[in-house]
Amino acid sequence: MTTTALIARRQGRVVVVDVTWGVALALAAVAAALVGAALAEGAAWRAWALVAAVGVWGLRLSWHIHRRSGGGEDPRYKRLLGGPLDDVGMGVAVRKVFLLQGAAVCLVALPVTIGAVVDVEWHPLVAVGAVVWLVGVLFEAVGDAQLAAYRAQPRATRPPVLDTGLWRFTRHPNYFGDACVWWGTWLAGGLASGWVAGLATVVAPATMTYYLVFATGARPLEENMMQRPAYRDYARRTSMFVPLPPRRSAAPPTLGG
Template structure:
C-alpha cells in the first residue's frame, strides 16, 4: 500500500488502489503458503491449491481493472476523500484509503494466514469451498466480460443499461462473484480445518461482503447510477446482489 500510495501521488489519483487490491491479497496468500511450508502443517497440497486459487482470482481482477483504467479519478474515491486528491492532499488519502485498504487486506487474508498453519479436519469442505470459488470466479469474470462488450459498442447502438446475460439476474454479478470467491476460500482454507479456525476467521468473508455491498462497492456505485431514469427502471426489476429472476 505504501508503493501504491507513491504511485497515486505520481498519477494524482487514488483509484490505482483498486489494481493493488488483488495483487496484495495474492501476495498475502503466497506469504502464508511459504510460512505453512516452513511449519510443515501437514496439508501443503491444500495450502498451495488455495494459494493458486487466490492468485488466479487476484491477478485476473487486477489486470482487468488496469485494462479498463482511465486517466481520471473514480467518483467514488472523490466522494470518500471529500474532493480531488490535489485539493485534499496525500495525508487524507493515506488516512482514508491506503491505511484502510492495508488493514482490510490483513483482515480478508485471515483464512489464508491461519489456515496455512492448521490441519484439515473436514476434507469435504475443501471441495465444497473450491466449487463455490469456481462459481464466484465464473460470475465475476463473465460479468466483467459482458460489461466490457456492452461498453465497447457505440452509445447510439446500445441500450441505456446492460440487462442481458448475468446482468439480467443481478445488477452486480461481478461483486456477487467476488463474495462467492471469498466465502469459498474461507470454507476450503479455514472452516475445513475445524470450527474453531472457522469461527476465528469468518469475519474475513463477512467483511469482504460488507465492502462489496455497502462500503466501496454496490451501494456507493448506485448513488451515481440511480440518477439515470433507465437505471432506476432496471433496478426496480432486477435484484441488487444475489441473482434472482427479474421482477415484472
C-alpha cells in the same frame, strides 16, 4: 501499499490502489504458504491450492481494473478524501485509503493465512469451497466480459441498460462473484480447519460482502445510476445482488435474497 502510495503521489490519484488489491491478496497467500512450509505446519497441498485460487482471482481482477482504468480519479475516492489528491495531500490519502486498505488485506486474507498453518479437519469442505470459488470466479469474469462488450457498442445504438446474460438476474454479477470467491475461500481455508478456525475467520467473507453490497460496492455505485429512468425500471425487475429470476411486477428494488 507503501509502493502504491508512491505511485499514487506520482500520478496524482489514489484509484491505483484498486489495481493493488488483488495483487496484495495474492502476495499474502504466497507469504502464508511459505510460512507454513518453513514451520512444517498445516497441509502444504491446501496452502498452495489457496495460493493458486487467490492468485487466479487476484491477478485477473488487477489486470481487468488496470486495463479499464482511465487517467482520472474515481469519484468515490474524491468523496472519501474530501477532494482531489493534490488538494488534500498524501497524509490524508495514507490515513483514509492506504492504511485502511492494508488492514483490509490482512483481514480478508485470514482464511488463507490460517489455512496455511492449520491442518485440514473436514476435507469435504475444501471441495465445497472450491465449487463456490469457481462459481464466483465465473460470475465475476463473465459479468465483466459482458459489461465490456456492452460498453464497446456505440452509445447511440446500444440499449439504455445492460439487462442480458448474467445481468438479467442480478444488477451486480461481478460483485456477487467476488463475494462467492471469498465465501468459498473461507469454506476451504477456514471452516475446513474446524469450528474454531471457522469462527475466527468468518469475519473475512462477512466484511467483504458488506463492503461489496453497502460500503464501497453496489449501493454507492447505484446512487447516481438510479437517476436514470431506464435504470430504475431495470432495478424494479432485477435483484440487486443475489441472482434471481426477473420480477414481472413493478415492485421496488430489493437486495434479492
